[in-house]
Amino acid sequence: MVSTSTTEPTGATPVTAKPPSPPLERRFTLVTGKGGVGKSTVTAAIALHAARRGLRTLVCELNTLEQVAPILGHPPSGGKVTELEENLFSVNIRPAMAMEEYGLMKLRFRALYSVVFDNPLVQSLVRFVPGVNDLLMLGKAFNHEREKKPDGTLLWDRIIIDAPATGHGLTLFRLPKIIADAVPAGNMHREATEMWSLLTDPHRTAVHLVSLPAELPTQETSELCHQLHGLGLPLGLMVVNKMPTPILAPAQRAQFAHWSARPSHPVLGTLWDAAHIREGLVALGARYGHILAGLGLPMVSFPQIPTNRLQRADVEGLSDRLPRSGAS
Amino acid sequence: MSDRLDGLMNRNRLVITAGSGGVGKTTMAATLAVRAAIQGKRVAVLTIDPAKRLANALSLPTLSGELQRVPTTVFERAGLQGTGEMWAMMLDTKSTGDQMVQRFAPDSDKARDILNNRYYQYFSDSLAGTQEYMAVEQVRALAQEGDFDLLVLDTPPAVNALDFLDAPERLLDGLQSKPMQMLRNEPGDSITARLANRGKGLVLRGFNRLTGGPFLTELTEFLTVFGSILDALKDASVAVQRLLRAPSTQFLLVTTPARSNVEEALRFRKELAARGFNFGGFMVNRVHQALPPTSATPQEVALALSSGAFSDAPLEERVTIAQSLLAGLDAHNHLAEMDTAVIERLARVEGATLYQVPLQTDEIRDLSGLACVAKSVTD
Numbered sequence: 001m002v003s004t005s006t007t008e009p010t011g012a013t014p015v016t017a018k019p020p021s022p023p024l025e026r027r028f029t030l031v032t033g034k035g036g037v038g039k040s041t042v043t044a045a046i047a048l049h050a051a052r053r054g055l056r057t058l059v060c061e062l063n064t065l066e067q068v069a070p071i072l073g074h075p076p077s078g079g080k081v082t083e084l085e086e087n088l089f090s091v092n093i094r095p096a097m098a099m100e101e102y103g104l105m106k107l108r109f110r111a112l113y114s115v116v117f118d119n120p121l122v123q124s125l126v127r128f129v130p131g132v133n134d135l136l137m138l139g140k141a142f143n144h145e146r147e148k149k150p151d152g153t154l155l156w157d158r159i160i161i162d163a164p165a166t167g168h169g170l171t172l173f174r175l176p177k178i179i180a181d182a183v184p185a186g187n188m189h190r191e192a193t194e195m196w197s198l199l200t201d202p203h204r205t206a207v208h209l210v211s212l213p214a215e216l217p218t219q220e221t222s223e224l225c226h227q228l229h230g231l232g233l234p235l236g237l238m239v240v241n242k243m244p245t246p247i248l249a250p251a252q253r254a255q256f257a258h259w260s261a262r263p264s265h266p267v268l269g270t271l272w273d274a275a276h277i278r279e280g281l282v283a284l285g286a287r288y289g290h291i292l293a294g295l296g297l298p299m300v301s302f303p304q305i306p307t308n309r310l311q312r313a314d315v316e317g318l319s320d321r322l323p324r325s326g327a328s
Numbered sequence: 329m330s331d332r333l334d335g336l337m338n339r340n341r342l343v344i345t346a347g348s349g350g351v352g353k354t355t356m357a358a359t360l361a362v363r364a365a366i367q368g369k370r371v372a373v374l375t376i377d378p379a380k381r382l383a384n385a386l387s388l389p390t391l392s393g394e395l396q397r398v399p400t401t402v403f404e405r406a407g408l409q410g411t412g413e414m415w416a417m418m419l420d421t422k423s424t425g426d427q428m429v430q431r432f433a434p435d436s437d438k439a440r441d442i443l444n445n446r447y448y449q450y451f452s453d454s455l456a457g458t459q460e461y462m463a464v465e466q467v468r469a470l471a472q473e474g475d476f477d478l479l480v481l482d483t484p485p486a487v488n489a490l491d492f493l494d495a496p497e498r499l500l501d502g503l504q505s506k507p508m509q510m511l512r513n514e515p516g517d518s519i520t521a522r523l524a525n526r527g528k529g530l531v532l533r534g535f536n537r538l539t540g541g542p543f544l545t546e547l548t549e550f551l552t553v554f555g556s557i558l559d560a561l562k563d564a565s566v567a568v569q570r571l572l573r574a575p576s577t578q579f580l581l582v583t584t585p586a587r588s589n590v591e592e593a594l595r596f597r598k599e600l601a602a603r604g605f606n607f608g609g610f611m612v613n614r615v616h617q618a619l620p621p622t623s624a625t626p627q628e629v630a631l632a633l634s635s636g637a638f639s640d641a642p643l644e645e646r647v648t649i650a651q652s653l654l655a656g657l658d659a660h661n662h663l664a665e666m667d668t669a670v671i672e673r674l675a676r677v678e679g680a681t682l683y684q685v686p687l688q689t690d691e692i693r694d695l696s697g698l699a700c701v702a703k704s705v706t707d
Contacts, residue, residue, distance in 0.1 A: 035349010036589070065595070067588075165349050215691055217350070247656040252649050259637030267624045268632050271653040274619055274660040280689035306659065308587045308666050 023236030023298060024049070024323060026206040028145055028159050028198060030173070033210035034220045035165035038241040040067035041310060042210045042302070043162040045319040048072065051088035052319070055157035058144055059090040062137045062172075066092045068162060073312040081144075095133040098140040134172050135179065142195050163207075166224050173199065173207075173233060199233060206236030209297065213240050213288035225295050237322075238297035240289050242304040244281040253279065298323070330707040333683055336608050337364050337478055340576045342471060343608065344481045347582035348592040352613040355692060355701070356582045356685075357482040358386060358416075362695060363702040364478050365403070365414035372415040372474060374467060375482035386416050386695065395470070398695075406696035415476070419466050427466075432560035468568045578608030580683075583674070585615055585667035590674060597677060609681030610674045611705075617686050618664035619657060626650040683707050 024046070031043045043059060047068065050057040058081065059068050066076040074084045081091045147155040163169045176195035183189045199205055207228055211221035221238075228235060248256055256279060262272050293299050302318050337343060337360060345357045354375055361373035372395065386398050398414040426443060433439035442448050467481055571577060579600055583593040593610060600607050624632075629650035630643060638646055675682055684706050692698055 037350060065592070212350070247659055248649075248652045252652055255637055255641075255649070263636060265632050266620075267622045267629065268636075270619050270622060271629065271657055274657040275653055277660060277687075277689055278656055284689075284691070306663055306666070308670055 021203050021206075022323070023206045023208065026202075026204055026234075026236065027154075027157065028161075028205040029236065030161045030163045030205070030207045031210060032163040032169040032207060032224070033165065034212075034217045034224075037210045037212045037217055038302075039165070039210050040162055041071060041315065041318070042208070042239045042241060043160055044068045044071040044315050045302070046208065046322065047088060047090075047158075047160050048315060049319040049322045050158045050160070051086065054087060056087050056155070057089065057158040057160060058156045059088070060141045060144065060159065060161045061090070061092045062141075062162065062164060063092065063094050063133070064162070064164075066090075071310055071312075071315055093137045093140050095136045098136040101143075102136060102139055134175055138172060138175060138195065139191065142191075142198065145198065166220055170224070170227060170231075173228070174231060177231075200231075202234035205234055207233050208236040208239060209295075210239045210241055211292055212242055213244075213285040213292065215288065218288040218291050221292060222295060225297070235297055238292055238295055238299045239302060240292055240299060241302045243289060243301045244278070244285040245303045246282045247278055248275065330683060330705050332609075332681055332707045333360075333705055334363070334367070336578060336580075336681075337367075337369075340478070340578045340608075341476075342467075342479045342481065342571065342574070342577040344483060344577070344579045345582050345611070346483045346579055346596060348589045351582050351584045351589050352685075353582045354482050355698070356580070356611055356613060357480045359698050359702045359705075360580075361414055361416070361478075361480045362698045364480070365398075365412045366408055366699065366702075368412040369477040370413040370415075370475070371478045371480065372417065372470060372476050373480040373482070374417050374419055374470070383416075383418075386414075386698075395474075402695050406694060406699060408695070408699060412477075417466075432564070468564060468571055471571050472567070573604055573606075575606070578606050580608045580611050582611045582613060584613050585670045587670055590670050593674065594677070597680070607680070609683055609707075610677075611683045611685065612671055612674065613685045614687045615671070615684050616660065616664040616667050618661050618668075621661060622654070622657065624654075626654060629653065681707060 029046065031039050031046065033039050033042075040061075044067075047057050047059045061068060066078070069075065069077050069082070069084055069090050072084060072088075074090075076092065077084070077090045078092055079094045079097045081089050083089050141159065141161055144156060145159055149155050164172055176192040176199060179192035180189055180196055183192070209221055209225055209228075211217045225235065225238075246253055256275060259272070262276070263269050289299075289301065300321055300323070302321060305314050307314065343360060345353045345360070347353050357373050357375065361371045364371040386402070395415050395417040398416055400411070403409070403411050403414075429442045429448075430439050433442060467479070470476065471479060581593045581596055581600075583589040597607060597610075626647050627650075630646035633639070633641075633646045633650060638649055641649065671682070671684070674680065685701060686704050688701065688704075690697070692701060
């Protein structure tokens with residue numbers, strides 16, 4: 001998807017006719033989008049939605065300033081899987097811990113792990129080689145996907161990953177494929193191949209996109225959408241966050257549209273300014289919302305909430321806007 | 329445009345805009361560059377953000393990997409004559425990496441070996457962290473050879489921006505580590521051999537169990553060919569570190585009044601101080617500016633509305649409209665108050681200059697839009 005125009009964002013070409021499973025019915029979910037669009041808020045809303053349907057849900061954040069638990073009114077979980085509330089768990093995956101866990105799983109003995117990982121050469125390799133941290137974090141999320149209860153059934157009904165923003169996110173999603181191609185055989189090849197088949201399975205995986213209804217996020221989102229589709233990743237919902245809402249009633253808005261000259265009356269002038277700014281933002285929002293809708297994914301709009309600190313009730317309100325039973 | 333910001337650009341040779349995603353770093357970087365060009369400077373703006381958005385505002389068709397001059401006609405069209413030179417570039421990791429190999433490899437055979445190595449091809453194109461490795465080298469080259477009065481560098485969002493700051497050190501650390509030194513002095517299979525000698529092969533067997541043997545072979549091959557450019561790369565890396573900490577280099581932390589962005593900016597400010605980088609101030613973008621409040625009642629406003637767009641509406645309906653308009657003013661000023669409250673936290677940071685850019689309802693589409701933003705900056 002290449003944009004050629006310098007003024008009009010493009011990308012209204014639909015990428016997919018109909019997804020094989022409704023987006024919210026897939027177990028393995030990644031949430032991505034441009035930086036700063038509210039991925040964590042949307043992740044929290046989707047997780048809450050799942051947990052309230054009685055699905056045992058795990059939220060994974062990837063080595064970031066933890067946000068999902070605090071947004072929902074809970075203390076940060078840190079590196080350990082922590083129960084936030086009924087059916088809802090979260091973890092902030094740290095590369096070092098993921099490495100130790102993976103190392104211990106494969107090597108089985110701590111002594112052997114120490115011999116390998118305390119070796120300066122191995123440490124240096126791990127630090128120097130790009131991509132290792134990403135692979136470790138992704139690997140840990142995949143391990144949660146196959147985690148089982150003592151009775152042999154799967155432990156998690158939903159795994160929701162708050163993935164990095166566009167560029168880094170794409171790199172992360174591509175990583176298993178790169179490793180599988182670059183390493184022709186062995187453990188790592190096998191792991192990477194399994195990861196890739198999960199990531200590209202439209203019945204198990206959904207990549208939800210989050211955007212703002214503004215020019216650059218819209219442009220970046222449509223490019224991202226086409227790149228993910230090209231990679232073979234199954235897309236889920238298109239969540240348009242912070243949609244500006246009008247204050248005037250629909251009929252009043254139509255009248256206001258004809259009031260193009262700022263009145264000289266001092267109070268009316270100020271009221272006109274406020275309404276003019278709001279209507280301008282609403283019109284921009286609607287315009288880009290329309291372009292995002294053109295991508296052809298099931299779309300959900302989250303209204304802009306005028307607050308400096310989202311409350312749990314706000315997120316509950318947002319999660320109520322998600323489709324009820326996963327239908328689009 | 330604030331005099332203090334002009335002063336900052338006059339006194340320094342490299343200004344780096346950093347902050348969380350979506351706060352308008354790229355726009356701010358372009359704004360600063362436009363302002364410097366208007367004042368007659370020869371300025372280059374560089375972005376390492378993967379989104380190709382700088383091109384839009386600067387009317388450049390492509391920006392990837394090559395330094396391009398913003399045509400003077402673009403300035404003329406915006407009514408800005410007699411300017412200096414403005415150049416722009418998007419740091420493209422693929423060509424940056426290739427350029428680096430070609431530049432530092434001892435001969436063309438070695439360069440070809442590296443470029444053909446499969447791991448390198450993935451490494452330079454796809455793996456996380458690569459961009460940072462490669463970007464810093466380009467910046468250094470421009471600072472050293474570009475003959476610019478001012479470089480403005482845009483960075484990836486905060487979590488990555490820290491990677492960017494750490495990249496030169498991490499690179500150097502890696503290069504100076506014993507294993508890497510060994511690697512440069514010993515022939516092809518040294519890593520494998522060395523691992524095998526230690527602890528009777530336990531390390532190698534353990535590592536192989538983790539990754540499978542072929543991974544190590546691929547990697548060793550890569551590191552061996554890559555090793556041939558390490559010395560030159562090391563010198564470059566030292567130069568980059570010096571540049572990032574030079575007295576003429578300043579970091580501007582861009583944020584919006586959103587609480588989460590402000591918290592990131594405050595966190596980033598601490599990280600900068602801890603690393604010994606120069607902090608030039610906060611730039612708060614998209615600030616709602618308060619409108620004069622009114623004590624007028626809906627009835628009074630309804631009366632005033634009897635002329636103008638709503639003159640046909642009956643009084644009752646005009647009262648309803650007046651109520652909506654008054655609610656709209658309250659809502660706007662509520663947002664302005666929220667912004668002020670959050671911005672105060674930045675103002676409390678000792679010795680920090682605070683620059684503010686008002687919220688724009690018109691989108692920036694061209695150079696005059698950027699120039700307009702440049703003029704609206706206050707401190």
